[in-house]
Amino acid sequence: xxxxxxxxxxxxxxxxxxxxxxxxxxxxxxxxxxxxxxxxxxxxxxxxxxxxxxxxxxxxxxxxxxxxxxxxxxxxxxxxxxxxxxxxxxxxxxxxxxxxxxxxxxxxxxxxxxxxxxxxxxxxxxxxxxxxxxxxxxxxxxxxxxxxxxxxxxxxxxxxxxxxxxxxxxxxxxxxxxxxxxxxxxxxxxxxxxxxxxxxxxxxxxxxxxxxxxxxxxxxxxxxxxxxxxxxxxxxxxxxxxxxxxxxxxxxxxxxxxxxxxxxxxxxxxxxxxxxxxxxxxxxxxxxxxxxxxxxxxxxxxxxxxxxxxxxxxxxxxxxxxxxxxxxxxxxxxxxxxxxxxxxxxxxxxxxxxxxxxxxxxxxxxxxxxxxxxxxxxxxxxxxxxxxxxxxxxxxxxxxxxxxxxxxxxxxxxxxxxxxxxxxxxxxx
Numbered sequence: 001x002x003x004x005x006x007x008x009x010x011x012x013x014x015x016x017x018x019x020x021x022x023x024x025x026x027x028x029x030x031x032x033x034x035x036x037x038x039x040x041x042x043x044x045x046x047x048x049x050x051x052x053x054x055x056x057x058x059x060x061x062x063x064x065x066x067x068x069x070x071x072x073x074x075x076x077x078x079x080x081x082x083x084x085x086x087x088x089x090x091x092x093x094x095x096x097x098x099x100x101x102x103x104x105x106x107x108x109x110x111x112x113x114x115x116x117x118x119x120x121x122x123x124x125x126x127x128x129x130x131x132x133x134x135x136x137x138x139x140x141x142x143x144x145x146x147x148x149x150x151x152x153x154x155x156x157x158x159x160x161x162x163x164x165x166x167x168x169x170x171x172x173x174x175x176x177x178x179x180x181x182x183x184x185x186x187x188x189x190x191x192x193x194x195x196x197x198x199x200x201x202x203x204x205x206x207x208x209x210x211x212x213x214x215x216x217x218x219x220x221x222x223x224x225x226x227x228x229x230x231x232x233x234x235x236x237x238x239x240x241x242x243x244x245x246x247x248x249x250x251x252x253x254x255x256x257x258x259x260x261x262x263x264x265x266x267x268x269x270x271x272x273x274x275x276x277x278x279x280x281x282x283x284x285x286x287x288x289x290x291x292x293x294x295x296x297x298x299x300x301x302x303x304x305x306x307x308x309x310x311x312x313x314x315x316x317x318x319x320x321x322x323x324x325x326x327x328x329x330x331x332x333x334x335x336x337x338x339x340x341x342x343x344x345x346x347x348x349x350x351x352x353x354x355x356x357x358x359x360x361x362x363x364x365x366x367x368x369x370x371x372x373x374x375x376x377x378x379x380x381x382x383x384x385x386x387x388x389x390x391x392x393x394x395x396x397x398x399x400x401x402x403x404x405x406x407x408x409x410x411x412x413x414x415x416x417x418x419x420x421x422x423x424x425x426x427x428x429x
Contacts, residue, residue: 005297008033016332023279026286026340033293058284060159060169062277063243067224068112069269069276070250072119073261076221080105081123083218085203086211093195094203095131096141097188099124103145104184105222107152113371117146117382125387132201136393137194143379143394144187144401147368152180154228154246157364159239160284160338165346167356169239170232171428175357175419179365182418183408190404220253233426280335287339294344307348314352318359318413321345322366329370333378337367361419362412369405372398 008029015025034041071077084102088094106120121142128138150157153173162169194200228246231237237245254261261269293299311317328337342363349359371379374395384391412418 002297004033004036005293005299007036008293023282023286026283026290026336030286030289030293058159058163060154060240060243061156061280062273063240063247064112064154064156064159065276065280066247066269066273067243067250068115068119069272070247070254070261071106071221072115073254073265073269076250076254076258076260077106077120077123079214079218079221079258080120081127082214083222086214088203090202090205091192092202093191093200095124095128095133096137096191096195096200098203099128099138099141100145100148100184100187100191103142103148104152104180105225107149107155107180112156113146113149113368113379114382116149117142117379118386121146121383122386125383125389129387134198134397135387135389136397137198139380139383139387139389139394140397140401141187141191143372143377143383143398144405145184146379147371147405148180148183150368151176151183151361151365153177153225153232154239154243155364157334157338157367158360161342161360161364164338164343165356165360167360168423168428171357171423172360173229173232173239174422174426174428175361176364177422178418179361179408179412182411183405186404186408187401190400194400220257224249224253233428283335283339287343290340291343299344308351312352314349314354315414317348317352318354318362321349321363322409322413325363325366326369326373329367329377330373331376332370334367334370337370338363355416355420357423358412358416358419362409365405365409365412369402369409372402372405374398 011032012025012029015028031041033039080102081098084098084105085094087101088097091097102120102124103116106116124142125135125138129135149155153176155173155176158172158176159169161167162172224246227249228242231242231245232239251261251266255266307317307320311320325337325341328341345363346356346359350356371377374380377398380391380394380398383389384394
């Protein structure tokens with residue numbers, strides 16, 4: 001390790017322990033590297049600008065963030081919850097199943113775990129608590145089900161991965177469908193077991209006419225993922241254009257179909273979107289200069305050679321990557337893991353013959369596990385905060401849902417066709 005790279009690493013670690021924003025830590029580390037190296041600091045600006053001007057797909061990120069914010073402002077989340085409730089009927093632990101089904105539907109509109117937990121999650125947790133569910137269980141299953149969002153299309157993390165790896169966004173989106181449905185089914189099995197053991201209440205009997213009324217009211221919202229996916233997979237729109245259409249459509253139905261968003265609400269949505277996009281953009285920009293340093297120091301090549309010297313088995317490599325991401329996910333934000341660690345591993349995965357769609361789904365799924373993993377899982381803090389439930393109890397209750405997620409992670413890691421079947425069947429690969 002060269003001296004400038006050592007200085008960069010030490011500065012980054014120091015900033016991490018000082019709990020400064022990671023994006024600024026990455027920029028400060030990069031600036032220290034260039035100063036020690038005697039290079040021009042304008043390289044930071046050049047690398048950041050090149051990232052934004054040469055990656056058309058990255059424009060999809062703010063568009064999907066805007067869509068998520070619109071969905072949470074209007075009555076769309078309420079419509080989804082009622083529709084999902086009609087599907088579960090008299091099942092024991094019905095609201096737990098509603099929680100998971102609603103998250104799966106909502107994920108087809110926004111692709112954001114945070115948006116799911118903060119918006120739909122508030123409705124879900126309050127309803128479950130009012131129906132006699134333990135608050136800790138309600139928060140834990142909400143956090144676990146929210147991780148479906150970034151796996152099922154559209155997905156903001158998968159869009160960023162596509163930018164990093166030059167992989168087809170359409171193939172990644174299609175590849176995420178089976179793992180998302182698989183996780184939903186496994187979580188529902190877990191809910192059924194817990195509901196029987198703790199004698200959680202059954203759902204209310206839904207009259208056919210009432211369910212039909214819920215469905216009709218929910219149709220405008222339910223059409224969102226259909227419009228998105230049909231546009232992308234028929235080739236009529238790119239993922240970026242589909243994101244723009246989704247944002248416009250969500251705004252139109254919130255204003256005209258549900259009459260739930262006025263001018264003031266729209267301004268708040270735009271303001272929140274600008275804040276979210278600003279934070280994301282700083283992270284991506286900071287990652288661009290870190291990627292430049294990694295390339296200049298040949299860090300990826302050196303790590304790749306070390307790993308290939310240690311093992312030439314791709315499944316052993318995937319096991320090591322999963323362990324590292326799981327550990328990092330306990331302490332670091334997923335954006336940092338994706339933008340700093342994953343790009344270093346991509347060349348190694350390519351050298352071992354691992355399909356980039358498969359690799360993208362494995363690392364993305366793993367990062368979503370990190371969002372619900374103590375001690376710093378973001379979804380745990382969100383669900384605890386919006387419900388007023390002690391964090392300690394939520395962390396204890398999340399352990400079994402985490403086990404379920406890890407089982408699905410093992411399946412998609414060692415059975416690649418789970419993620420590759422649909423992209424191949426649809427001709428995207």
